[in-house]
Amino acid sequence: xxxxxxxxxxxxxxxxxxxxxxxxxxxxxxxxxxxxxxxxxxxxxxxxxxxxxxxxxxxxxxxxxxxxxxxxxxxxxxxxxxxxxxxxxxxxxxxxxxxxxxxxxxxxxxxxxxxxxxxxxxxxxxxxxxxxxxxxxxxxxxxxxxxxxxxxxxxxxxxxxxxxxxxxxxxxxxxxxxxxxxxxxxxxxxxxx
Numbered sequence: 001x002x003x004x005x006x007x008x009x010x011x012x013x014x015x016x017x018x019x020x021x022x023x024x025x026x027x028x029x030x031x032x033x034x035x036x037x038x039x040x041x042x043x044x045x046x047x048x049x050x051x052x053x054x055x056x057x058x059x060x061x062x063x064x065x066x067x068x069x070x071x072x073x074x075x076x077x078x079x080x081x082x083x084x085x086x087x088x089x090x091x092x093x094x095x096x097x098x099x100x101x102x103x104x105x106x107x108x109x110x111x112x113x114x115x116x117x118x119x120x121x122x123x124x125x126x127x128x129x130x131x132x133x134x135x136x137x138x139x140x141x142x143x144x145x146x147x148x149x150x151x152x153x154x155x156x157x158x159x160x161x162x163x164x165x166x167x168x169x170x171x172x173x174x175x176x177x178x179x180x181x182x183x184x185x186x187x188x189x190x191x192x193x
Contacts, residue, residue, distance in 0.1 A: 081189075082182050086174070089181075093170040097153035098129060102170075106130075110137050113157040113166040120164070126155040 096102055114122065125148040126134050134155055135145045143157070154169035174181075 078186060078189075082185060085185055086178065086181075089174060090171060093153040093174065097127075097170055102154075103133060106133055107137050109168050110134065110155065110157075113155070113168050114139065114143065116166050117157065117159050117164050120159040120161075122157050122159055124155050124157050125151045127151055127153070130155060 110124075119142065122143045123146055124134055124138055124143055125146050127149060128147050131145055131147055138145060148156075152169035152171040154171075154173070156169060157166040158164070
């Protein structure tokens with residue numbers, strides 16, 4: 001009976017070792033399965049996060065492009081508006097040059113232009129409508145008057161040698177004041193909006 005007990009004991013030990021090895025193998029398999037699942041989930045999360053970042057970047061880029069396009073549209077609309085305002089203002093300049101206020105300011109404007117060139121002989125170009133006033137105000141000894149229908153509203157004074165020109169037409173004054181006037185017009189628009 002000793003051999004039988006020995007065989008039974010060996011079989012029990014072998015079965016116990018087998019159960020232990022199976023339990024360890026199952027535990028290892030469960031651990032590997034869990035680790036694999038975790039790694040797979042991390043990869044999915046990373047891929048999802050990359051996709052989200054990519055989409056976020058695409059959305060941010062699209063928003064930036066849309067904002068830039070909207071700003072461009074607003075600036076172009078403002079520029080068109082300003083151009084219409086200045087076209088209307090330019091069309092009113094001949095009437096302004098014929099008005100009493102311009103005629104009253106003409107002596108000071110002509111004196112300032114003549115002072116700008118010193119004692120140089122000069123030619124004053126103006127339209128037929130201003131010839132009588134300019135001729136009356138000019139210094140006869142150093143300035144002559146020439147009718148120039150294309151001159152614009154006001155006068156241009158040029159030294160005889162052509163080196164210096166004082167453009168005192170209302171069109172030139174308007175262009176010199178354009179940046180200031182544009183800000184005023186746009187500011188008025190903002191107040192009315």
